[in-house]
Amino acid sequence: MPANTRRFLISLAGLGLALGFMIAPQTSVRVESSVPGNRVLGRALDVELGRAANGPHMQLVSSGPLFAVLQATGEIDRRVKAQANSSAALAPVGAPQGTSRNGTQGCQNVFRGGASNITNVRVNQDCSLRRQAEEVVAINPMNLRNLVAGQNDSRIGFNHCGYDWSFDGGKTWGDQVPPFYQFILADGHTADACSDPTATFDSKGNTYIAGVLFDINSPASALVVAKSNAPIGGSFYHSPVPGPFQTYSDTPLGVVASDNNPNIFHDKELMVADAQPGSPKRDNVYVTWTLFNVDTGAGVGAHSPIAFSQSTDGGATWSTPVEISGNNPAACTAFSGEANPNACDQDQGSHPVVGPDGTVYVAFGNGNTPTVGINQHMIVACPPAADCSLSASWLGPYKITDDFGTQPTGPDPATGCPAGRQCLPPNGYRLDDFVEGSVSVDNKGGLFFAWADFRNGGGTCPPLSSALQAKPPCDNDVFFAYSRNGGKNWSAPINLTPASKFGPSAQWQPWSSVTPDGSRLYVGYYDRRFENCEFTGCNDITLARVDSPGSNSQQISYTRVTTASGPNLIPANNPVQAGFNGDYMWVATDRKNRAHIVWADTRGLGGTVEEDIYYARVGADGHDADDDQ
Numbered sequence: 001m002p003a004n005t006r007r008f009l010i011s012l013a014g015l016g017l018a019l020g021f022m023i024a025p026q027t028s029v030r031v032e033s034s035v036p037g038n039r040v041l042g043r044a045l046d047v048e049l050g051r052a053a054n055g056p057h058m059q060l061v062s063s064g065p066l067f068a069v070l071q072a073t074g075e076i077d078r079r080v081k082a083q084a085n086s087s088a089a090l091a092p093v094g095a096p097q098g099t100s101r102n103g104t105q106g107c108q109n110v111f112r113g114g115a116s117n118i119t120n121v122r123v124n125q126d127c128s129l130r131r132q133a134e135e136v137v138a139i140n141p142m143n144l145r146n147l148v149a150g151q152n153d154s155r156i157g158f159n160h161c162g163y164d165w166s167f168d169g170g171k172t173w174g175d176q177v178p179p180f181y182q183f184i185l186a187d188g189h190t191a192d193a194c195s196d197p198t199a200t201f202d203s204k205g206n207t208y209i210a211g212v213l214f215d216i217n218s219p220a221s222a223l224v225v226a227k228s229n230a231p232i233g234g235s236f237y238h239s240p241v242p243g244p245f246q247t248y249s250d251t252p253l254g255v256v257a258s259d260n261n262p263n264i265f266h267d268k269e270l271m272v273a274d275a276q277p278g279s280p281k282r283d284n285v286y287v288t289w290t291l292f293n294v295d296t297g298a299g300v301g302a303h304s305p306i307a308f309s310q311s312t313d314g315g316a317t318w319s320t321p322v323e324i325s326g327n328n329p330a331a332c333t334a335f336s337g338e339a340n341p342n343a344c345d346q347d348q349g350s351h352p353v354v355g356p357d358g359t360v361y362v363a364f365g366n367g368n369t370p371t372v373g374i375n376q377h378m379i380v381a382c383p384p385a386a387d388c389s390l391s392a393s394w395l396g397p398y399k400i401t402d403d404f405g406t407q408p409t410g411p412d413p414a415t416g417c418p419a420g421r422q423c424l425p426p427n428g429y430r431l432d433d434f435v436e437g438s439v440s441v442d443n444k445g446g447l448f449f450a451w452a453d454f455r456n457g458g459g460t461c462p463p464l465s466s467a468l469q470a471k472p473p474c475d476n477d478v479f480f481a482y483s484r485n486g487g488k489n490w491s492a493p494i495n496l497t498p499a500s501k502f503g504p505s506a507q508w509q510p511w512s513s514v515t516p517d518g519s520r521l522y523v524g525y526y527d528r529r530f531e532n533c534e535f536t537g538c539n540d541i542t543l544a545r546v547d548s549p550g551s552n553s554q555q556i557s558y559t560r561v562t563t564a565s566g567p568n569l570i571p572a573n574n575p576v577q578a579g580f581n582g583d584y585m586w587v588a589t590d591r592k593n594r595a596h597i598v599w600a601d602t603r604g605l606g607g608t609v610e611e612d613i614y615y616a617r618v619g620a621d622g623h624d625a626d627d628d629q
Contacts, residue, residue, distance in 0.1 A: 037219035040265035040292040043300040045069050050411055050419030057335040057367040058301035059348045060420070061292065062268045063430055063583050064134055064195030065214060068158040072192070072216040079575040082413075107605055108172070111614075114563035118624050123149050123164045123598060123613040125175045130154040132162065133600035133611045134582030136198055139590050140233060141275050142205035145169045148234035149598050150197030150209060151613045152582065153177065161194040161211040165234035170596065170615045178209055178226055178237050179250035185213065185220035186260035192216045196583075202273035202283045205230030208315050209237060210256065210271045210287060219262035223269050223289060225254035225315045240315030254315040256287050257307070263294035266307075268435060268583075272352045279358030280384055285311045288350040288362050291321070296337050303337030305345040306364050306380075310388055319389035324362060324380050326391075331376060331399045332368035344368050344378060344397050349435030349583075356443045358384035361487060363449055365403065365434025373406040373464055377437050377451060379487040400490050401481050404455035405433045406463035408470040415537075416571050416579030417467045424474040424506045424528075425467055426537040428570060429581040431508060436584060438511045442518030447483040448549060449490070450512035450523045452476055456499065472534050475504035478525045480512065482550040496523055496544045496556065505529040507542070509582070513589040514549065520620070521549040522595040524587040530565055537568030541585070541599050543618055561616050566602035573609040581611060593620045 044061035046052035048070065054060065070076050106125030124132045131154045140146035147170050153162030156177055164175040180194055191213035199209045207228035214221035227240035229247060239249040257266050269289035274281050291307040294300050306325040309318045325344045332344040346367035353361050360382040367375045378397040386393035407424055410417035416428030423431055437451040454476050457463050461474035479493040497507040510525035527542040528534045541561040548554050571578045585599040595618045604610035617624070 047420035068193035161197040187220040222258035223256035298337035363439035408467040473504040538565040
């Protein structure tokens with residue numbers, strides 16, 4: 001056991017069933033590190049709770065795994081008890097608002113109205129007041145009415161992965177938990193939790209889902225994949241291994257990575273299938289993720305490169321993971337955790353996409369910069385003729401833009417903003433600019449990248465200030481840039497939310513997608529500019545539409561997607577869910593130039609304040625898209 005590990009007591013009263021064994025009330029056990037076995041999660045918990053400071057340039061484990069750890073160690077229970085005598089209470093739970101059940105006993109809901117007449121449809125169908133947040137949506141290229149969504153989902157405890165499907169263009173949804181939880185990790189256990197759900201379709205209409213599985217009290221973590229053959233359409237998932245009874249089998253799963261090493265943690269994966277009709281690698285499936293690795297000797301958190309694996313047989317088998325974030329002497333000039341001083345290895349938030357010729361592009365956030373808080377977004381590419389399973393096949397990394405990750409830092413108990421995390425008062429929702437960056441590519445190979453940062457922050461909400469002291473307005477802005485030469489060079493940032501147009505207000509957590517023909521770039525984001533939300537903390541979803549992006553005739557218009565503002569989720573009205581609204585939302589586009597949006601919404605059923613997933617489809621005219629195909 002490492003000499004510098006610290007011992008502390010975790011109260012397991014009330015957690016025995018969740019952890020899979022019975023323990024008498026008020027029993028305490030002595031364990032190593034903040035999270036037994038895994039040094040990466042242990043350090044992440046210490047940073048989250050203010051017991052340790054995050055080192056300059058070091059990246060944070062994503063929020064999904066951390067919330068499972070916070071629950072398992074009793075921190076969420078402590079927060080609930082701290083609010084027990086508060087005058088605020090959850091509203092009583094009544095019948096769902098909105099439309100009829102249409103024959104299902106699930107808790108459907110639809111919000112209608114608003115200036116843009118956009119329909120907001122509840123995606124997750126469980127009736128519990130458990131958190132659903134951090135979402136993805138994918139469109140079947142063979143049937144535009146078939147959608148699959150995913151989210152972090154706590155209905156069966158901790159943070160798990162949930163997936164949803166629709167066969168009517170998002171008007172109604174079914175949902176489920178996947179067949180992940182019988183998978184045996186490398187420590188011989190089934191997983192305690194799952195995070196960072198991702199989903200994709202290949203060109204034939206097969207669906208793939210993946211998630212990060214991990215244990216709370218042992219070092220194991222893994223990335224696994226399940227499949228839903230066409231035309232099942234994501235209504236259930238099975239083993240990706242072909243066989244006469246494939247659709248009846250939920251084992252074996254596709255295994256991208258699996259470790260029982262206390263110095264390794266797999267985090268923040270996203271997946272994409274090559275659905276390009278002209279690609280020589282059509283129907284390959286790719287996964288990228290952050291590989292936290294202490295084995296380099298540089299220290300916990302000092303090495304977190306982007307890893308890659310591919311499947312060429314429908315998700316059944318996966319190539320050996322390789323590091324693809326590379327090195328760049330001009331851009332990565334500080335704090336390398338590798339022998340190469342210019343390694344770009346302080347990374348988080350990778351996002352893979354596939355170009356029309358089969359080129360794989362992966363954008364990610366990087367912190368190997370000399371100034372604390374001034375980070376950068378980068379991109380790498382694997383050409384269609386190259387073997388992407390080899391690190392040497394990857395070109396770059398090329399710098400996209402600077403990122404000013406200087407938002408106020410917690411803790412602030414009143415808003416739920418934790419220590420070691422950044423947020424935008426009066427919201428306590430944790431921010432991570434790295435995982436909010438998204439890249440998309442059109443059918444001519446044009447690349448577009450969107451992100452948000454705090455370069456325009458100031459006044460009563462100054463950069464790198466204390467969240468406890470900072471006061472709104474907090475001017476966080478959404479930007480995009482474009483490249484016409486495969487990511488080697490990028491335009492200057494274009495501000496989609498300038499204070500000159502909207503006043504100094506907070507816009508954050510954007511996601512973007514360009515239409516296949518390149519005529520429109522859609523960027524969705526959380527927005528506090530409506531009503532008095534900048535000062536009360538309520539929020540909406542806005543969709544920016546950029547026509548002819550990157551051209552001299554570029555025009556920008558905006559649609560308020562939400563029919564009404566969602567209330568500020570804070571410890572006083574929901575201490576269980578406060579402080580986390582997911583690390584990302586999602587926008588996808590189809591060949592009819594429509595935008596499909598999913599987000600975590602705090603307008604809970606029965607008047608509660610809690611997080612559920614909602615969906616909207618916006619047409620080219622900026623209004624609700626009711627047409628089916």
